[in-house]
Amino acid sequence: MNIPVNLGENSYYIELEHKAASSFPQRVKQLFKGCRFALITNTTLYSLYADLLNRWKVELDLVIFTIPDGESYKTLQTWSSILDFLLQSKLERSSVIIAFGGGVVGDITGFAAATFLRGVRYIQVPTTLLAMVDSSVGGKTAVDHCTGKNLIGAFHHPRLVFADTSFLVTLSDREFLCGYAELFKYGFIGGRDMFSFITANHDAILRRDASPLREGIQRSIAIKAQIVEQDQFETTGDRALLNLGHTFAHSLEKYFNFSEILHGEAVYWGIRCAVETSKRVGLIAASDMQAYDSLISRMKMPTLPEKPQPQVLYENMSSDKKVASGKIKFVLPSIPGTSVIRADIPQQIIISVIESVFP
Ligand SMILES: NC(=O)c1ccc[n+]([C@@H]2O[C@H](COP(=O)([O-])OP(=O)(O)OC[C@H]3O[C@@H](n4cnc5c(N)ncnc54)[C@H](O)[C@@H]3O)[C@@H](O)[C@H]2O)c1
Known part of the structure; x- marks a missing residue:
């Protein structure tokens, strides 16, 4: 194809x-x-x-x-x-x-x-x-x-x-999960159909079943291609959607010295934090809550060396190179398959999300 x-x-x-x-x-x-x-x-x-x-x-x-x-x-x-x-x-x-x-x-x-x-x-x-x-x-x-x-x-x-x-x-299972984190991400930015596809095939793709895996890759490539076509040189801001989960992820990677966890593992945790943030700021309608809960409950989270300290994670986010005018940008899921960019999330909400998401 x-x-x-x-x-x-x-x-x-x-x-x-x-x-x-x-x-x-x-x-x-x-x-x-x-x-x-x-x-x-x-x-x-x-x-x-x-x-x-x-x-x-x-x-x-x-x-x-x-x-x-x-x-x-x-x-x-x-x-x-x-x-x-x-x-x-x-x-x-x-x-x-x-x-x-x-x-x-x-x-x-x-x-x-x-x-x-x-x-x-x-x-x-x-x-x-x-x-x-x-x-x-x-x-x-x-x-x-x-x-x-x-x-x-x-x-x-x-x-x-x-x-x-x-x-x-x-490819090792650990590296496979890292790639899956990016594929999973498209479920939150690639439209309702991709959200439904991921929901229906999450477990099968993780098992590496050939047909859903191939379809997941094909759909992901097509979504990324479309976003790149709209923002070839990262000037219009459309590519920012590809950073879903990455604000939390970069902070986690820094927390673990860029060596104890892999990027994709951090992204997988980051997506979980982004969904939790969306819930707390009311971006997810009550009618969509069950769809999100059912998907999130099936995520097989990678192990972390230790529970990260919320305040330190937040400080890492504040010093990230993507922070503009002191505001931390988050890509947050809203309608299934659609995410929005927000730079107005209060610190106490992010801290409480981190408290609740990490075991
Ligand atoms: N250019 C971009 O738009 C973009 C986007 C996302 C990530 N990245 C970059 O991608 C890098 C991460 O890529 P990655 O996750 O592929 O890591 P990687 O290239 O380090 O590969 C991970 C490991 O898998 C091994 N490997 C690769 N293919 C294999 C196979 N078929 N069988 C067995 N082992 C195999 C590699 O040797 C390596 O040890 C980072 O540097 C990141 O910055 C770039």
Whole structure:
């Protein structure tokens, strides 16, 4: 199935496939005739998929570079090592870079593609659920800086996203839940139909049942594509909806030193806090309360190292880079499938939400 992302001259397709990895070289040769290719992946993925990648290497005559695995390597140093490799391999302006991996490989490869020879084309081959439903779509590329995540980067859209759900077979349950948090999020911003879909398929997707999982990914990509089309360079504010649960999540990640919990786990908790906040400020009508309660009661919350202190979490939110004029912005569910952005939630409400949500 092909999902278009309509961005004028930056338009591209997301090809959602299953067990189609062996046809990738053929597809790529059709789209990028006569080009040279480089593939960037990490050490974990290279050892898991060495046979496949070596077949691609022969068929596409590509060069492969592996970076160390982990967010801590999403740095200018690793980016620089990728550029060294591309230059030493004599890649050209017409060459195409392939990112094979999760969000870390995708973000850093995209940034390398944005900056190599003032910008070359690249392809995303997302291998995590998070990368399929979120990071491979939208053209945000970046590396981290010691003062914060994703602070150095560029908008640079891929020319193709090739998302093959069979790669998810090797993904750990913990990483799967992290990706699911982003998929689950679309249930609150993607319209009533998506809310109903998530409600009906929440348990099945978590069990990785093939059909609902694939449909969930497809729906999520289509929703993200639509939001990106409305706000390609994050200037109109529409993309802010994608931050549902993230105000709480960033604060939690900071609380646990960006190391003890994963981003998706924090997002999953953040969505729970956002729904609770909506209830307390009256954004959810009495007639919709049961629909929300039934969904929330089935969320399988990730374990936290300890109960976070509400006041510290709140202070973390106040110092977040997304705070504008001292006001903390929250994306809050209202009608099922629709969320609103609010910057007027009193501190005592947020504190009481945190008190009640965390065990
Ligand atoms: N660009 C964007 O719009 C955007 C959006 C959301 C998140 N992000 C970024 O994405 C990153 C997180 O991405 P992620 O959650 O994919 O993490 P990740 O890339 O670190 O992957 C998680 C782990 O899973 C492993 N892995 C990947 N695919 C696998 C597979 N098929 N089988 C087994 N193991 C596999 C990786 O080696 C890694 O250890 C963060 O850096 C975040 O900032 C970017």
